[in-house]
Amino acid sequence: MEELMSREHLELLRSSAFESEHAQLYDTSYTQHEAAALALEQEVENSLASISPDENSDEHRRIVKTQIQIHRERQKALRPHLESGSGFEDEDGNECVFVPAPNHWGANGDLDEESGSLSAVQHFMSWQANYSPLTYTPLYDELPSPDIPYYSMLDPSQPPITYHLHRTREWTTSGCRKYIYTAREFSDKYALYMLETSHRCDNQVTAADFYRVAEYPQPCIDILLSGIEKRDSAAAYKSRCIHLRGPFSTPIKEYPDRQQKVPWSPRRFTYGGRRFVWKPGDPHDDVMPETLYEFHKDWAKPSSRTGKRLDDANTARPIVWGEKKRKGKVDSYTIHFAGGVDQVFREILLASQMVRQVCLFTAME
Numbered sequence: 109m110e111e112l113m114s115r116e117h118l119e120l121l122r123s124s125a126f127e128s129e130h131a132q133l134y135d136t137s138y139t140q141h142e143a144a145a146l147a148l149e150q151e152v153e154n155s156l157a158s159i160s161p162d163e164n165s166d167e168h169r170r171i172v173k174t175q176i177q178i179h180r181e182r183q184k185a186l187r188p189h190l191e192s193g194s195g196f197e198d199e200d201g202n203e204c205v206f207v208p209a210p211n212h213w214g215a216n217g218d219l220d221e222e223s224g225s226l227s228a229v230q231h232f233m234s235w236q237a238n239y240s241p242l243t244y245t246p247l248y249d250e251l252p253s254p255d256i257p258y259y260s261m262l263d264p265s266q267p268p269i270t271y272h273l274h275r276t277r278e279w280t281t282s283g284c285r286k287y288i289y290t291a292r293e294f295s296d297k298y299a300l301y302m303l304e305t306s307h308r309c310d311n312q313v314t315a316a317d318f319y320r321v322a323e324y325p326q327p328c329i330d331i332l333l334s335g336i337e338k339r340d341s342a343a344a345y346k347s348r349c350i351h352l353r354g355p356f357s358t359p360i361k362e363y364p365d366r367q368q369k370v371p372w373s374p375r376r377f378t379y380g381g382r383r384f385v386w387k388p389g390d391p392h393d394d395v396m397p398e399t400l401y402e403f404h405k406d407w408a409k410p411s412s413r414t415g416k417r418l419d420d421a422n423t424a425r426p427i428v429w430g431e432k433k434r435k436g437k438v439d440s441y442t443i444h445f446a447g448g449v450d451q452v453f454r455e456i457l458l459a460s461q462m463v464r465q466v467c468l469f470t471a472m473e
Contacts (some may be wrong), residue, residue: 122144122179122341129208138183138186141179145183148176151172171325174325175324183459184297187205214382226258228450238357262446264447267371267447272442273443283308291341305466313332314341316333331463345468346368349363354456359420376406380453383416385403389430401426426446428457
């Protein structure tokens, strides 16, 4: 029982460290991250001496070591903001803005109907479709009209939110290759999200998990991808269906216009009663992050024999867009979200882009 309580206490300590970040209790958060890291380091030591198959597994130790790394990194992010810290400038003399690691607080707020967010509308509509009796009177007096462009509903005073993507890979003891893809905040220093998947030899990637680092190893989005029937050198560049199961009763389903054809996009889905489409970020570079637009209508392209479609998307008003930079021999990717996109929707979109890129990377290596 003591061991169970200690595990519960550790989990409480870990979550409190991140909650203190959001409450701007930076000194308290720093101390809690320190205590959590020390407790986890002790857990690794204990596991090496343990005969329990659960505690003594390589995977268990990998997870704990990742948690330690997360807590130590959060301490680095907090250091300039402590009362005894070095002030609000980084080592380059730039203003240092603290970005708390996203957690369920922000997500739960977005899902509350009073937030007015698109995710709250999606939450309500999915609940109503699955659980509501026909006689149910909507909580919303009137849902926002899809005729009002989503982009125009966003607060123009909010700047875009940027994530820098970085990938690593490891071999596991079972002979699988594990891919770990992280999304860092605008300064490109501290990870806020992680996506993990693994595959063996030339097997396809068909599933992945997306995490907030504050809640690792509990995923906030589970991802499934359709497989490619005909494998060839271009298989990784062929379109797939992507199902993203987040906080809603049904998954968000992205469907390409042309199944199993190069490139991945256009790929369409509905969210909050609105229709969105991913389009190529660069028609000459398949690995470039895609660009997201809202559209109202789409139709078959005349004379197309392969299923190409046209739409009325306003391509002057992207909701998500990306870019690629060269750092030495490695390409790095940056993704931007229009200011005001709520956390839950942003996480769904980020997970979609990250899993697509991981599929492309597995083919390139």
